[in-house]
Amino acid sequence: MTSPTDHLTDTHTSSGEVAVDDDDTAAPRPAGQRPQGRAHLLQRLLPVVVLAVLAYLPYVPVEVPGLLPGRVNGPGSLQLLATCLVVGGIALSYDVLFGRTGLLSFGHALFVAAGSYLLTISLSTWDLPLPLAVLAALGLSTLLALVVGAVALRVGGIAFAMVTLAFAQAASIIVMRNPGGVTGGEEGRPLDRDAVPDLLVGVVNAPYRYWLALGFVVVAWVAVTLLVRSRAGHAMAAVRENEQRAAVLGLGTYRVRLLALVAGSFLGALGGVVHALVLGGSNPHLTTSEFTLSLLVMVVLGGAGSRWGALLGGVLYTYADARLVEVSSSAVLQGLPDVVRQVLSQPLFILGVFFIVVVYFAPSGLTGLGGRLIRRSGSR
């Protein structure tokens, strides 16, 4: 059981069970299931329609009581939505590793934080102009991913998870210690306002930050789609489904996994850059193991191995984390004993329990569950 090969295949087949393929993975579908004609067109159009609706939101002056703070196009709501979208995009980048390649990495936060911190540091400490700072942040983060990945991928499965966690933790320690005053320790590093365009600064310009976040999601979506449809994407799926078989067929599985890790980390670093721009600085929360674990929770909640799943998981998780606090002070809970109320007032408690429930009863995540319900009603 604990022999190395057993262990590897075990890990990978079980991650394969988590994964739900969408229409573009390598696994061939039975002929009956391929969406045809109008349904197919609808599936193609859906992302465009969703994008159009989301892009139009800053022009909607409607109040949605309970769901959003104030009007939809108010700065509070837009900032919340922008944060949700950025984290959704970051979850999408993590899915390249977890859902697409079957790599259980606990170190993804490292690369997101690297993107975020390298941007703020290169803007204020190194005095680089914004385009150069973005390039520097992305380049250095990708290099970091290459080095960390090359070391960590020497082991597989659960050991890989532990090793990536250790690396992420090392980064967290460095950031907290604040070497030379560049990371700002627990306070984080604010964005240098003079170095970024005026359009991205200030309460009035919340719509622009929102569109920036939306733009990042589109980039991540397109990149993941192209990656998954490419030869490399098919190799990643092969490694996820059965690594030994892929190796026997002549694929360099180490190279494939490293490629997946670097590609995912690049998108994650891009997410970190956008995160810093949208939130106006780098927060040490990005480096914590809690953030890394929450990325995993998001992807599994939404549905691993599916773009909609990862994106929705990230958006919903961030939204719930921000808004569940309001629920705890609502009248519904007033009748409960103090201890129960205190526990329920912790968003992470509710999310953690909900996550366990999803792992048990909806292993393909919320989108997988939704897809199953739609298919069932369609066959009737």
Add this chain to the structure above:
Amino acid sequence: MSDLVLLLATGLGLGALYFIAASGLSLIYGLMGVLNFAHGAFMTAGAYAAWLTMGALPTAWPVAGRLLVGIAAGVCVGALVGLVVEVVLIRPLYRHHIQQVLVTVGLSLAGVAAAQGIWGADPRAVDKPVWMSGTTDVLGARLPNDRFVYVLVAGLLFAGLLALLHLTRLGLVIRAGVENRTMVEALGINVHRTFTVVFALGGAAAGLAGVLYSQYAGAVSPAQGGSLLIFAFIVVVIGGMGSLTGTAVAAVVVGLVQQLANYYAASGVGDLSVVLLLALVLLLRPTSLKGATA
């Protein structure tokens, strides 16, 4: 010279704590292949159980007496939590390793959040016996007494676990299970019951680690278990994923490296040097990490 003795003693004490935290993790991983993220939550549970017990006992008692009862309570709570988690959450996901990890991740998030909701996020001070706060002169160095306690407890735990593994029937089943679980099942032995026992044992060790770590830190806080868990993970990986002796050696090495680097390089370098050590072990001997013998 006295500096070195002090560093060695504190490093050894820290290594002892790491070993206590990692031993349960290593046992569970070795036999069941479960990476138990909830181990940190188990530690937190043990620490809070001991803290509550010590607060509930009459203050007229000596602190050491209350601490002993607190340790007993922490160990019992840890074992109980481990038992319940295994039976309710882990067992139905038999052979689904990733899902098992995911469940323990959810549990660790929910557990820490629950503790935070009930007792608040701030650290709460823990009573420490007077003798444990004092120092003893050895070779000109003033060594903190509590480190002796940690080393002693870790030594007893190591000896006890080795005796359990090598002298009892249960230990025989565990060792056989680590070697080849399918064969043990085929021979008609109920491996599932062994799983439950091992998880409860791991939980008990985690509870003990939680109590001792709260003594080391002088306070209990919800996030405490998580920070100790990271080092326990590193120790388990360096020690060879499931080998108890390897875990013990790795714990001592990690504790010593951390203390020495913190002193001779700069404060904070210790934690990083541990990760570097891990990277080095991975680069030089990646195969040793996959083998597992209890």
